[in-house]
Amino acid sequence: MDIGFASSYLRSLFLTSLFSFVAPLLLMGSTIAGLSIISYVPWLGRLSQPGFELVWAFLRTFGNGNALEGSLVIGSTCGLVGALFDTYIFYRQNTFRR
Structure with missing residues (x-):
């Protein structure tokens, strides 16, 4: 295996790992941000609060009570x-x- 081939593989492996880590974090962050923004609309505020709490509880499940740790665990996985x-x-x- 030559050096150029190994470096292209390592670059591909790094980029794949990075994008696979960032994608679920962006998805969860945009979901939480969207639900938070929707909560400011008067007639949608009551609908967004249970969704926000469900997402928050889901993240706390994977983080042993800490939502940030849960999102990092999901991203790392x-x-x-x-x-x-x-x-x-x-x-x-x-x-x-x-």
Whole structure:
């Protein structure tokens, strides 16, 4: 395995892990932000509060009572899964080249 091939694999692995980590954080953050913004509308405030509390409880479940820790656990898990998929694709690409 030459140096250029290894560096492109490591770059791909890093970017895949990074994007897989950031994507669920952005999804959860935008959901919480959207529900918080909707709560300022008078007739939608009563509907957004239970949704906000459900998302917050979901994150606290994965974070042992801390929502920030829960979101980091979910992001880390997704990042690890993304890295595993990238490694699998790297393996399959090398076996098909032969």
